[in-house]
Amino acid sequence: MSKRPGSKLPGGGGGGAGKRKALSIKEKLDIIKRFEGNERTCDISRATGLKESTLRTIRDNAVKIKETSRTGTGASAAKSIRGRPREIEEMERLLSLWMEGKRSGTTFLTAKGKALSIYADLKRKSSNPGEVAPFRASCGWFSGFKHRYNFQSLQLLGEAASAQLKAAKELPALIQKLVKEEGYTLDQIFNFDETGLYYKRMPRRTYISRAEKHGPGPKAAKDRVTVLLGANASGDLKLKPVVVYRSANPQALRGVVRASLGVHYRYSKKGWMTAQVCIDIFAEFFPVLEDYCKRKNLAFKILIIIDNAPSHPLTIAELNPNVKFIFLPPETTSLIQPLGQGVIALFKAYYLRRTFKMLLAATGGENAETVIEFWKRFNIKMAIDIIVEAWNDVTRECLHRVWKKMLPDLIHEFKGFEPSEQLKKIKASCVDLAKQVGFEGVKKKDVDELLEAPPDRLSSEDMRQLAAEGQVEAEDEEEEDSPKAAPRQLDTVQLSDVLGVIEKQLQWLEDNDYNAERSRIVARGVRTNLEPYRRLQYERRRLAKQQKSYVYLKRREVNGPSTSGGAASRLALDTPRSVIPQ
Structure with a gap:
C-alpha cells in the first residue's frame, strides 16, 4: 500500500518544548536542489541544521512543493508557510493511522469523535495544557484533512446509507442471475475476507490483560496480524489462510520453512493487507483452484466475491481470464458478505478457545509453567498454529449456510445449525476454560467484548507506538540487515x-x-x-x-x-x- 503523505511529522515531530521551525517555499526548493545534486541526507542535515526525517519529507513531497512555488507569487513563495500547532499535526497523523486500519464505515461523525478524543489525550499529556490551541473538528478542517491525507472517498454524515442498503438488497439478485447465465456451481463460487486479530489479547478481567495494560513491553498494536480467509459456497474447499504480520523474519520463525506453517505468511510494515500482498496471494491461489476444478471434473471458471477495500486492487481481476471478480459496493460488507455473516466471528471464537486450551495444557500438572511465564513466551509461531486449527474448526455446514443472504435461491437449509447459536456455545466454552485456567473473574460479557470489539480500535498510545516503530523499520530496515538464520534440520x-x-x-x-x-x-x-x-x-x-x-x-x-x-x-x-x- 502506498504511503499516505504526511505520515511523518515535518521537522521530525519531536517532543521538544520549542516551536517547530516553519520553512519557506524558497528554503524547501534549495533543499530539493541539494538532493537533485546527489548530496547525501546527512550532509544536508549538517549544513542546514534540520533533522534527516524533515529533509526526507521535503524530498518525498518535491513535486507538490514545486507546484506550490509555480502557482504562488514571488512574494508568497518567499514567505513562510503558516505554522500549524504541533498537537494538531500529531493528531492528524494518528487519526490517519486509525482510518487506514478501519478501512470502511468511517463518516465525518466517527472521524470527528476520534479526532477530538486523540486531541484531548495529546492536550492532557502536554507540558503546558493551557497553552494548547482549541480544536473543534469542523467540516472545513475535515475537508482539508481528507485532502492532505488522500482520504477523498469518505462520505460525510452517512448521506449514502440509504443507497448502500438499496445496493445490498439488489446485488444478490444480480449475482444469482450471473451465476445462472454463466453456469457456475456452488463449488466454483468463492468469497474472501480479511480480519484483524490481536493474537495476544485476553479478556479484560484477566490479570494478564491488566498486567499488559499497565506494565512495560509490547502493546497490543504490536501483536496485531491480518488474517485473510477464503472458501467456496459449497463449503467443500477452504483455502490456506493468509497471515500478514509486521515483521518479515520474526525471531519465532527463524529457521522455520515457511511452506510448513499451514498458512501463507506475508509481511507489511503495519501488519495490514496491502495491494501487493493481495496480488501475490491470488496469483498463488489460482493454481490451487484450477487443480480443485480438475479433481471435481469441473470447468476451470471461478467467480470470486470480495469487498472493495483499497488493499484489493482492481488489477487482481486481470490476473487470470478464467477467474471473474465481483467487488462489493462500499459499506455493504457487513450486510451481505458471506464470511461476515458468522464465519469470521466463529473463527475468532475458535481461536480464543484453543488459546485457552493451550494455556491450560501448559500450566497444568506438577512443575508446570505459571500462566505469566507461558504468556511471556507465547509468540507468533504459536499463534499461527492456533490460527490453522481454528480455521479447521469452521465446519462445511457453516461455510455453506452463511451464503444465504447472497444466494438465497441456491443455499440449502441445515436444520439445527445456525452460526449464531454455535457462536454462543463457543463463547460459553471460553468462559469455562478461563475459569479452569484461574481467571475466576471472567464473565460472558468480557468474552463478548473481546470478540465483538472492532479489531482496529487502537488507543492513542498504541497508534503512537505503532507509528514510531514503523518509522524505525522504514529507516533502519533491520529485518533486511539481520543475519540469515540457518534453516532447521533433522539430523x-x-x-x-x-x-x-x-x-x-x-x-x-x-x-x-x-x-x-x-x-x-x-x-x-x-x-x-x-x-x-x-x-x-x-x-x-x-x-x-x-x-x-x-x-x-x-x-x-x-x-x-x-x-x-x-x-x-x-x-x-x-x-x-x-x-x-x-
Whole structure:
C-alpha cells in the first residue's frame, strides 16, 4: 500500500518544548536542489541544521512543493508557510493511522469523535495544557484533512446509507442471475475476507490483560496480524489462510520453512493487507483452484466475491481470464458478505478457545509453567498454529449456510445449525476454560467484548507506538540487515536415536501395563503418527546406501574393474537399491 503523505511529522515531530521551525517555499526548493545534486541526507542535515526525517519529507513531497512555488507569487513563495500547532499535526497523523486500519464505515461523525478524543489525550499529556490551541473538528478542517491525507472517498454524515442498503438488497439478485447465465456451481463460487486479530489479547478481567495494560513491553498494536480467509459456497474447499504480520523474519520463525506453517505468511510494515500482498496471494491461489476444478471434473471458471477495500486492487481481476471478480459496493460488507455473516466471528471464537486450551495444557500438572511465564513466551509461531486449527474448526455446514443472504435461491437449509447459536456455545466454552485456567473473574460479557470489539480500535498510545516503530523499520530496515538464520534440520543420527527411544518406551508400556488393550491402542496410535518420520529415515538410509554404492563403483572404475566388475556396475546402476559388498 502506498504511503499516505504526511505520515511523518515535518521537522521530525519531536517532543521538544520549542516551536517547530516553519520553512519557506524558497528554503524547501534549495533543499530539493541539494538532493537533485546527489548530496547525501546527512550532509544536508549538517549544513542546514534540520533533522534527516524533515529533509526526507521535503524530498518525498518535491513535486507538490514545486507546484506550490509555480502557482504562488514571488512574494508568497518567499514567505513562510503558516505554522500549524504541533498537537494538531500529531493528531492528524494518528487519526490517519486509525482510518487506514478501519478501512470502511468511517463518516465525518466517527472521524470527528476520534479526532477530538486523540486531541484531548495529546492536550492532557502536554507540558503546558493551557497553552494548547482549541480544536473543534469542523467540516472545513475535515475537508482539508481528507485532502492532505488522500482520504477523498469518505462520505460525510452517512448521506449514502440509504443507497448502500438499496445496493445490498439488489446485488444478490444480480449475482444469482450471473451465476445462472454463466453456469457456475456452488463449488466454483468463492468469497474472501480479511480480519484483524490481536493474537495476544485476553479478556479484560484477566490479570494478564491488566498486567499488559499497565506494565512495560509490547502493546497490543504490536501483536496485531491480518488474517485473510477464503472458501467456496459449497463449503467443500477452504483455502490456506493468509497471515500478514509486521515483521518479515520474526525471531519465532527463524529457521522455520515457511511452506510448513499451514498458512501463507506475508509481511507489511503495519501488519495490514496491502495491494501487493493481495496480488501475490491470488496469483498463488489460482493454481490451487484450477487443480480443485480438475479433481471435481469441473470447468476451470471461478467467480470470486470480495469487498472493495483499497488493499484489493482492481488489477487482481486481470490476473487470470478464467477467474471473474465481483467487488462489493462500499459499506455493504457487513450486510451481505458471506464470511461476515458468522464465519469470521466463529473463527475468532475458535481461536480464543484453543488459546485457552493451550494455556491450560501448559500450566497444568506438577512443575508446570505459571500462566505469566507461558504468556511471556507465547509468540507468533504459536499463534499461527492456533490460527490453522481454528480455521479447521469452521465446519462445511457453516461455510455453506452463511451464503444465504447472497444466494438465497441456491443455499440449502441445515436444520439445527445456525452460526449464531454455535457462536454462543463457543463463547460459553471460553468462559469455562478461563475459569479452569484461574481467571475466576471472567464473565460472558468480557468474552463478548473481546470478540465483538472492532479489531482496529487502537488507543492513542498504541497508534503512537505503532507509528514510531514503523518509522524505525522504514529507516533502519533491520529485518533486511539481520543475519540469515540457518534453516532447521533433522539430523539423521539424532532422528534415529529419538525414534529408538520412543520405541523402547512404547515397548515398556506394552510389557508392564496390565491393561493390554490400552497399551496396544496407545502404541499403535503413536507408531501411526510417527510413520512420516520413519519414512523420512528410510529414504535417507536408502539414499545413503545408493551414494555409497556410487562411490564404490567410481573407485572400482579408477582402480580397474575385475572380470565381473562390469556386470556388477550395470546391476548397481540399473537397480539403485542393490547393496554391493565392500
